[in-house]
Amino acid sequence: MFIIEVQMRIMIPFIGDTLSDHFGRAQDFVVYEIENSTIKDTKFCNALEHQEGTFSVWVKS
Numbered sequence: 001m002f003i004i005e006v007q008m009r010i011m012i013p014f015i016g017d018t019l020s021d022h023f024g025r026a027q028d029f030v031v032y033e034i035e036n037s038t039i040k041d042t043k044f045c046n047a048l049e050h051q052e053g054t055f056s057v058w059v060k061s
Contacts, residue, residue, distance in 0.1 A: 007035050011059065013047075024055055 012019070013026030020026040026047050033041040048058050 005036060007033075009033050023059075 010032045011023075012030045012032075013023045014020055014028045014030065015026060028047060029045045031043045031045060032039050033043075048054060
């Protein structure tokens with residue numbers, strides 16, 4: 001029997017307390033770290049000032 005651990009991060013964009021439909025316009029983010037279908041950590045992040053090309057680098061970091 002093989003045990004496969006699944007780890008992922010889910011980043012959800014918000015404007016105020018409303019879900020945003022556009023990552024580039026979001027003011028804040030909630031990042032969930034999930035391991036084997038269980039939320040292990042929750043982080044709240046303020047978005048960076050929008051500049052061309054910086055968002056994807058910030059998300060990856």
